[in-house]
Amino acid sequence: MQKRSLAPLTGALFVVLVLVAFFALGQSTPGGKDSGLKVVKFYKDNGGREMAASFVLGLSAVPLLYFSAMIRDRGRAAIQGRSALPGFAFGGGVMSAAGFATAATLHLALADFGDNIRPVAAQALNAIDNDFFLPFAVGLVTLVLASSLMAIRAGLLPKWLGWVGILIFVISFTPAGFIGFGLSGIWVIVVSILFYVRGEDTGAAAAPPAQPAVGSPT
Secondary structure, three states: OOOOOOHHHHHHHHHHHHHHHHHHHOOOOOOOOOOHHHHHHHHHHHHHHHHHHHHHHHHOHHHHHHHHHHHHHHHHHHHOOOOOHHHHHHHHHHHHHHHHHHHHHHHHHHHHHOOOOOHHHHHHHHHHHHHOOHHHHHHHHHHHHHHHHHHHHHOOOOHHHHHHHHHHHHHOOOOOHHHHHHHHHHHHHHHHHHHHHHOOOOOOOOOOOOOOOOOOOO
């Protein structure tokens, strides 16, 4: 029996790491309108745990990048022609990974130096930290959208999952956008498990057979 590759589960691993960073390690941090003194006190009391959350969040970018590259390669194989969709999906994944890494860096700065800088500076950094979500959220739902279009157009995924992904993308740009972002994480887990169950090759496409040299015997 052929051993099934665990590579497709990088999508699920990415989501798990984000959940650990936000909910298992991260505390209820000060709001964007809270005073600088409150921000300084919070990070003085919880700096170690928040630093750990930052590192885990930054680490989540690694499996996300691999998963995005896998979507790109499988999309190219499914479409079998010229299309911007595989690159579009990969670009969304790269944008999201960069967004998560940057968000982790901002939070790490607060956790590491929040009690060493002036309260007004900590307040300003905390306000940015609170609202820094667009890059990773927009990038992730773009990955979902591009993959969903490839599902509908070329059968990369079941068509129903493609239509669900498009719906998630639309929801993400409404007042219920936070729900859409959460659903995109569930969508990634489903796709990750589906690819794992299929057990398809995640490597490069097989090279075409070599052609005999001109004049050589056949």
